[in-house]
Amino acid sequence: MRYVVAIFMLSLTFCSEVMAQQVQVSFTPKWNNETLVLGKYYPILNSNDSLRVDVVKFYITNISLWKQGKQIYNCPIKHQLINIETNNVIDLNIPHQMSYDTIQFFVGTDSLTNTLGAMSGDLDAMQGMYWAWQSGYINVKIEGASSICNTRKNVFQYHLGGYLSPNQSRQQVIFATTNHRININILFDEILQLQTLQNVPEVMSPGNQAVINIQRFKQALKPTE
Amino acid sequence: MKKQVLVLSALLAMISLFAFTAKYGFLYPAHFPKPVYHFNNNTLSKAKIELGRVLFYDPMLSKDGSISCASCHSSYNAFAHTDHDLSHGINDQIGFRNAPALFNLAWQQQFMWDGAINHLDMQALAPITHPKEMGENIIDVVSKIQSSTLYKTLFKNAYNDTLVTGERLLKAMSQFQLTLVSSESKYDKVIKKQASFTEQEQRGYTLFKQHCNSCHTEPLFSNYSFANNGLPVDSTLNDFGKMNITQKKEDSILFKIPTLRNLSYTFPYMHDGRFKKLNEVLHHYTQGIKHSATLAVQLKNSIYLSPYQKTDLMAFILTLNDSAFVFNPNHKYPHHILSANPNKIPANKL
Numbered sequence: 001m002r003y004v005v006a007i008f009m010l011s012l013t014f015c016s017e018v019m020a021q022q023v024q025v026s027f028t029p030k031w032n033n034e035t036l037v038l039g040k041y042y043p044i045l046n047s048n049d050s051l052r053v054d055v056v057k058f059y060i061t062n063i064s065l066w067k068q069g070k071q072i073y074n075c076p077i078k079h080q081l082i083n084i085e086t087n088n089v090i091d092l093n094i095p096h097q098m099s100y101d102t103i104q105f106f107v108g109t110d111s112l113t114n115t116l117g118a119m120s121g122d123l124d125a126m127q128g129m130y131w132a133w134q135s136g137y138i139n140v141k142i143e144g145a146s147s148i149c150n151t152r153k154n155v156f157q158y159h160l161g162g163y164l165s166p167n168q169s170r171q172q173v174i175f176a177t178t179n180h181r182i183n184i185n186i187l188f189d190e191i192l193q194l195q196t197l198q199n200v201p202e203v204m205s206p207g208n209q210a211v212i213n214i215q216r217f218k219q220a221l222k223p224t225e
Numbered sequence: 226m227k228k229q230v231l232v233l234s235a236l237l238a239m240i241s242l243f244a245f246t247a248k249y250g251f252l253y254p255a256h257f258p259k260p261v262y263h264f265n266n267n268t269l270s271k272a273k274i275e276l277g278r279v280l281f282y283d284p285m286l287s288k289d290g291s292i293s294c295a296s297c298h299s300s301y302n303a304f305a306h307t308d309h310d311l312s313h314g315i316n317d318q319i320g321f322r323n324a325p326a327l328f329n330l331a332w333q334q335q336f337m338w339d340g341a342i343n344h345l346d347m348q349a350l351a352p353i354t355h356p357k358e359m360g361e362n363i364i365d366v367v368s369k370i371q372s373s374t375l376y377k378t379l380f381k382n383a384y385n386d387t388l389v390t391g392e393r394l395l396k397a398m399s400q401f402q403l404t405l406v407s408s409e410s411k412y413d414k415v416i417k418k419q420a421s422f423t424e425q426e427q428r429g430y431t432l433f434k435q436h437c438n439s440c441h442t443e444p445l446f447s448n449y450s451f452a453n454n455g456l457p458v459d460s461t462l463n464d465f466g467k468m469n470i471t472q473k474k475e476d477s478i479l480f481k482i483p484t485l486r487n488l489s490y491t492f493p494y495m496h497d498g499r500f501k502k503l504n505e506v507l508h509h510y511t512q513g514i515k516h517s518a519t520l521a522v523q524l525k526n527s528i529y530l531s532p533y534q535k536t537d538l539m540a541f542i543l544t545l546n547d548s549a550f551v552f553n554p555n556h557k558y559p560h561h562i563l564s565a566n567p568n569k570i571p572a573n574k575l
Contacts, residue, residue, distance in 0.1 A: 117266060117346030118395040125350055125363050126391035132354035132363075134341035134470055164471075207472060 019096040023180050025063070025103070026089045027082055028224075029056055030185045038085055044148060047194050051146035051156075056084040056186070057129060058140040058217070059109050059122070061170075063092065065100040072100060079109060081122035081129065103177055107218055108139030108170035114163040136161050136206060139169050140217050148194070149201040156197055160214040162206025169210050171218040183224040190220040251331065254408040256416045256444050260331035262345060262403060267396045269403065272382040275559070277401030279379060280394065282558050286366055287359035289315050294352065294398075297324035300556045303487035303547075304328060304405060310498025314358040321357075321462050323498035325483060326491045328405040328550065333449050338480045338496040339467045340451055345402065346395045363391050370394065375566040405556060407486050408444075409549035412541075416444065422544065429541025432534055436510075437485070439523050446485040446545060452521040453478040455514030459497050466496070477519050486545045503542065507535050 029036035036042070041050040060080050065073035073094050080090050109123075114136045118125065129138045140160040149156045162169040175184075196213075203209045251269055253260060280286065284293040297312045298304040304327035306312060312320035322338050336342040342351060352358040353366060370376045370389045377387045384393055414420035422430060433441075442448040451467050458465065458478060467476035480496045494500040500509065511530050514520070530538065550556075 115343050117263075117344035118392040118399075120390060120392045124391040125347070125395065126367055128364065130347070130350065132350040134351075135343035135347055 020093045021096050021098070021180065023065070023092040023094055023182065024089060025060075025092065025182045025184070027060075027084070027221075028088065028183055028185050029053070029084055030187050030189070032189050036188055044146065044192075044194055044197070045189060047148060049146055049148040051144055051148070051192060051197065053142065053144040053188060053192070055141055055143035056082075057127075057138075058082050058107060059129070059137065060090060061106045061109055061113075063090065063103070063105040065092075065094065065098070066102040066104060067100045071104075072098060079113065079122050081127055099178065101176060101178055102174060103182060104172070104174045106170050106172050107214065107221075108161070109137045109163070110170060111163040111168065113137070131159070131161065131205075134205075136163050140214055142191070142217075144192075146192075146197055148197050150198075151201050156192070156201040157204060158202075158213055159204050160210045160217070162210050164206065167206045167208060167211055169206065169214045171214055173218060173221055175223045177223060185222045185224060186217075187220040187222060191216055251403065253331070253406060254413065254417075256413070257329075257408060258332065258445075261334050262331040262399075264331075267346070267399060269400055270383065272379075273384075273397045273400045274404055275401075275562075276376075276379045276383045277397035277399065278556075279375075279559050279562050280370075280398050281401050282563060285369055285373070286353055286361060287315050288361045288365075291315055292359050294349070295558065297352075297358075298327050300553075300558075301490070301551060302326070303407065303490040303551050304556075305487075305491035307490065307492055310493050312352075312358060314355065315360045318357040320355070321464060322496055323493065325481075326487060327402055328407040328487070329445055329484065330405065331403050332445055335449070335451075335481065339470050340481060341470045345399045349395055349398050363394075367391055367394060375562070379562075405550075407547040407550040410486065410547040411544040413444070413547070415544070423540070425537050425540045426544050427541075428534075429537040429539065432530070432538045433541050436528050436530075436538075440482050440521065441485045447482045450482055451476070451479040452482055453517065453519040454480070454482075454510075455516070455520055455524050456495060456499070456509070457515045459499065462497055464497065475519060478517065479519060485542055487547055487551065488542060489546045490551055503539060504535075507538065511535075 031042045032045070034042075036053060038054055038056070039052055041052045043050050058081075060082055061078055063075035063080075064071050073092070075092055082088055082090070113119070113123070123137070125132075129141060130136070131138060138159045138161045140158065142158040143155065145153065145155045147154050160169055175182075191213075196216075200209055200213075203213055251260065251264055281294045284290050284296070286293060292313070292315050297306045297309075299306065306324035310323055312322060312324040314320055325338065330345055333345070334343065336345065336348045337351065342348045350363060353361050353363060367389050376389065380387050380389055380393065383397060411420055415422055440448060440450075440452055456478070465477050467479040468474065470476075488494070488503060492501055492503075494503070494506050500506050507530065510524070511528050514524050514527070516525070
């Protein structure tokens with residue numbers, strides 16, 4: 001009898017794995033339609049200068065799939081850190097034959113998460129995405145250098161976060177899609193524009209500038225057709 | 226039989242004096258409010274508290290191995306830094322704020338003089354990474370600790386495996402700091418009906434309730450909110466307190482209200498350590514208030530205290546000293562662990 005139960009349980013596990021399907025969400029940094037390589041120099045639009053991007057890290061949270069206005073799937077892993085250098089893909093295991101017409105997620109962590117103290121995994125302070133001098137997660141981190149930046153070593157640093165009103169930086173993103181391979185391009189030529197690099201090369205704290213820049217980041221997310 | 230009744234009565238009295246949250250292992254006196262720290266996310270254990278204590282006293286947490294948390298928060302100063310107006314850091318650097326006393330932290334939701342930190346677990350990151358304090362970063366701290374044979378044992382004891390993460394390290398440090406409860410002063414004994422105030426202390430207590438209690442609220446002797454207490458801004462520091470964090474002008478010159486417990490051990494006073502003596506503090510509140518837009522409403526009308534009243538008030542304030550807390554051996558440098566392992570840090574990790 002014990003063997004029958006064991007075989008039954010195993011078959012259930014096997015079936016549930018067979019019945020699942022995988023949706024892959026990937027993020028690809030772009031510069032003028034070309035895939036951006038970290039550390040490589042690119043010409044800045046409307047300028048004779050160039051730039052390089054060294055670090056791109058951001059939190060994608062609360063991924064959900066929707067069909068005809070109803071949520072049909074909620075990713076059990078709430079917070080996922082994308083680090084373009086090491087990991088730009090999120091895998092979702094959804095039930096077999098589930099179809100959807102919309103994907104929804106947030107760029108950034110919610111305000112509650114910012115007040116819960118020390119966390120593990122992608123939220124561990126070791127990930128370099130938690131401000132030390134004040135509380136709160138850095139939702140998007142972009143670092144690099146350009147001769148156009150009037151800063152020490154010509155660096156630009158955008159550490160974008162903030163969870164308190166009126167400077168909450170978390171951004172909701174909604175895309176219509178039915179694909180199981182969802183690639184989202186990040187158009188860095190739209191994020192790192194000439195004027196931005198010249199006028200505001202560093203944003204290191206929560207505030208209006210952080211919100212403006214993270215909104216620009218959100219607008220630069222474009223799903224591939 | 227009579228003896229048994231006496232013992233039983235004493236036990237019942239003890240039970241009535243202490244609320245014990247057995248689930249999370251945190252003991253606090255019955256006359257204290259409920260703690261605000263969420264122990265369900267970090268259940269106390271002896272091994273984790275011990276790990277946190279060793280980390281607290283270990284200079285390995287600083288860039289050059291010279292400064293520990295205890296360098297500016299010494300147990301015999303009620304975990305403040307007596308005699309130094311501003312905190313010290315690596316390479317003999319001077320910070321820009323007075324190191325606050327660390328105790329009764331389970332009742333506090335915001336930390337640092339400007340409230341920059343919203344959770345005890347994350348507080349240690351600030352001094353660890355500040356270039357004028359410990360000048361290190363959490364990734365390198367974890368790497369150094371991971372390489373230490375001593376910490377392998379301590380982490381195994383605490384977490385059942387040797388894995389070092391930022392979360393585990395920070396939570397262990399919280400655990401030790403949460404055990405720093407000061408509740409055995411004469412005031413506490415009076416509240417628990419184990420002692421009585423002198424007439425002078427009682428007069429001082431009445432004055433305290435009249436003039437001080439709305440901000441320095443008993444029994445913690447702070448409401449742990451933020452206020453402008455009428456100090457003129459020190460032009461050598463230009464510290465505007467909470468406004469530095471919130472960028473709101475209504476938060477200008479607002480600093481966290483410190484507790485009045487253990488003041489004999491924690492001089493100098495105020496966020497910039499400008500007053501060395503309690504007499505100077507009383508003089509400020511009676512004759513030194515600088516009026517500005519954000520001045521605390523309680524200080525808008527002058528406080529008058531005669532010299533006799535000041536003496537009475539001081540007598541009461543001294544009843545808030547807690548020598549049992551200050552000399553508690555469980556809070557001191559863990560000689561039995563750190564001194565027994567002098568070569569715990571690989572040289573290439575320093």
